[in-house]
């Protein structure tokens with residue numbers, strides 16, 4: 001039986017349908033080739049240990065009986081609660097030590113929390129030789145996110161688990177890989193971090209205040225997602241770009257756009273992108289643009305000149321996987 005294992009899961013970007021997905025509509029999410037890896041080791045002592053230097057967790061240790069209890073530092077929450085949920089479900093009492101290393105900053109909005117949750121469930125199932133169906137795997141990961149954040153559709157868990165580009169309906173009701181080969185995507189980071197649950201709750205509150213209006217907006221976003229799914233499969237990038245612009249307009253209507261996001265989005269469009277929009281909860285994090293290959297350099301330059309940081313990523317990558325098994 002293996003005593004030590006290293007796994008890794010990809011980050012993600014939302015292509016279409018953020019926010020509306022929390023209200024039962026579909027979204028499209030893609031995985032990116034920047035990964036978060038996690039090394040897990042069985043311990044004789046009944047303790048939980050975590051090193052996660054990227055999120056300021058150093059020398060974190062507690063008794064296994066205290067896992068999931070008391071004040072848990074933000075950077076430790078997802079690994080710790082995923083461990084609690086996994087061990088409780090499978091009645092395991094063994095000690096474990098984890099170490100995470102990320103290829104991307106947790107501020108990018110690439111889904112480091114989800115990737116670390118998925119990594120933890122994967123590593124524990126391998127270490128303790130417990131076979132989980134896709135459904136069981138997803139349930140433990142999703143429970144972890146809800147235990148911590150209270151809200152969330154779980155699309156980021158689907159991307160971290162299955163990779164590829166996925167058509168998703170909450171809470172894992174539909175997880176359909178679109179099997180795209182490539183996508184000429186450009187990513188611009190605003191440098192601003194915004195809290196996702198705060199924005200989700202803000203949209204929820206407005207949706208309660210203006211139920212008919214918001215329902216209409218969510219329905220329109222759902223129509224965009226359906227068209228985008230077909231256009232992506234056909235590689236009709238002109239249309240995908242136009243649909244991105246339409247989706248962005250509706251996200252602005254929902255109140256989750258920001259000045260800096262707009263600046264980068266318009267810079268990308270003016271430099272020849274097919275289309276551009278924010279990706280994720282909004283407020284900050286990243287914007288994405290789709291551009292013809294001969295316009296890529298100009299779009300990247302325009303995003304940088306507008307104050308953004310271009311992040312080089314490839315999309316449609318592999319989901320969670322075992323990197324090393326000792």
Ligand code: PMV
Nearest residue numbers: 018019152153154196280281
């Ligand atoms: O901020 P991100 O990248 O985690 O995306 C949030 C997307 C929302 O639809 C607003 C919330 C969710 O859980 O689906």
